[in-house]
Amino acid sequence: MATIKEIADIAGVSRGTVDRVLNNRGNVNPKTAEKIMEIVNALDYKPNKAGLVLAAQKKNLKLGVILFGEGNPFFDEVIEGIRQKEEELACYNCSVIVERVSIEVSRQLAAIDRLLEQDVNGIAISPTNDARLAARIDALFEMGIPVVALNTDIPGCKRIAFVGSNYYHSGETAAGLMRLMCKDPAINVGIITGSNDVLCHSERVAGFQHLLKQCENVQILETATNEDDDFISYDRTTQLLRAHPEVNALFFAAGGVYGGCRAVLSLGREKDMTIITFDRVATTKEMIQKGVISATICQQPHKQGSKPLDILFTYLTTGELPKNEMEYTAVDIRIKENIE
Amino acid sequence: MATIKEIADIAGVSRGTVDRVLNNRGNVNPKTAEKIMEIVNALDYKPNKAGLVLAAQKKNLKLGVILFGEGNPFFDEVIEGIRQKEEELACYNCSVIVERVSIEVSRQLAAIDRLLEQDVNGIAISPTNDARLAARIDALFEMGIPVVALNTDIPGCKRIAFVGSNYYHSGETAAGLMRLMCKDPAINVGIITGSNDVLCHSERVAGFQHLLKQCENVQILETATNEDDDFISYDRTTQLLRAHPEVNALFFAAGGVYGGCRAVLSLGREKDMTIITFDRVATTKEMIQKGVISATICQQPHKQGSKPLDILFTYLTTGELPKNEMEYTAVDIRIKENIE
């Protein structure tokens, strides 16, 4: 692996000149620059990462994280990923500040301000999809502060990457699993969705329905709108199952899973019901272990926490952008036996 | 984050003394050493990784990899992981040499010799479980050359880590999946195993059987020993299905999956058969997409390639051992919808 010094020796110039060419700092004779670039290409020069990181020490990097979903256990796992990466980055003299706020745009903008006051060099955020926030992210980019979106994308702005799941695709996978697990001649599915205005829920339902519509033995009976509150979920699920006793499969696209499962249990329907949910929160784990939930689809929350910090750190130390702007987490199927 | 210099300043000594204490190089006044250690603990000093890696440049690290499974497409994916990590490590001036040999112990020992001739500083190997190899690995460790086992463990020797799957556990998961996917009143399973003397196959079968024995509606009908050769597999599977037309589920614990699936197809049994296999080789992918195979369980071949190199590099640059000696890959369930 070639170094700047080696290139300089071959070209018969000093390290400084090579450095100026590589970082296009100007003030170099075009002919010399061309010659250097030829050598750089011939040797396939790649800067030594340890050198880059060490040189970047002076910047005293600080990364900011803004997460919504207070009280949402999914984000607790995201935080775990953040904490682990934080520890890893600590020995590069890079620290992490986490702000946890609601989904309200004004709160998110305020969180950005607070982080800027603390001189963060980059921000990872689970953003509300809002034009004001998008504009703010663009402004940050112009200021030289890169932003990575996580969990939920905010398209059409200058965030340097998105890390999260493809909700439509995981909805399709849920449907595929259900088809494999429900071998009854007629599958009568009840869909329990979250609030429609949250993109991830509606995307999941869309993917789910799209795939199941192709199967003639599947009938989607009813779609109940749910809420995270488990008591409300209990009632809605009970209503659905009372109105449609022929339902033998349930799809929970969002929260309220625990309440829904309790409803199934209290009606004594757990034996003949195939239930597919999302995420691996504690209560879902419990219901998987009890055999009430057949499978749950996870979206690697740990990676959603760690990867954005990784991307920011790499960008700030080496200037390198991620290979893929969209970093989709794998669709991770969990059943009783591999839930741990 | 504290540095050696900072600690030295506080202790009123020079960098060299702190360095001697931290790396117990001796020749330090015990009282001074104690004082320094107190400061080190109080500040929770962690060496800066970039500094460590940069200092390790002089070693000109070379990592060797020895893989069996020539012609086995699973290992092609392992190689992909290796290549990717190789590229990543290249910008730390660390290179990788791959040797691909058969499972024979003599070949593996010879491969180690070839790598040593090329002055490798560490070795990742998919080992045959043999005492001679274990002894050799111990000797390498004493020589200061760390070894990481991948795919198959070689217990009771001084390999610094193992990266691979828990076969028993993935067998259990296959069983759990089958139970969820076969809702017929009677599940009649045919198990198609690989050669019994290969540990991973027998472990998978053991885990599979252990779980299914707890279900009274499941009957394991017959276990056919299979081979990787798809023509032999075709014949064995045909025989099994002819002798037991009531079989409605097949479990392939090892190779010969493609031949077995062709047999199922030629008997027109694909509609009512639940097939669960391992790995995500091209032919398995094809059969998943055709709907012949219901699910396949993967063991993150990419990670099996990249992680051992990661462990070796970290150990050689920082002296740090992995948190867990056993690095199990996640049990990764793939169906038609998430096979890509």
Added chain:
DNA sequence: GATTGTTATGTGCCCGTGCACATTTTCATC
């Protein structure tokens, strides 16, 4: 041709750690 300005190039230090070597201190011995 000396002066000023511009462009081009070279040099030194920093980042944090490891390690070889130089220097100082300590202590025993005559």
Added chain:
DNA sequence: GATGAAAATGTGCACGGGCACATAACAATC
């Protein structure tokens, strides 16, 4: 108390890259 060995401590450089500053080369102007 001078001598020498041993123990304890200090110092300089390397690793690779970024960046500020010093120096050199060259052109334009009076």
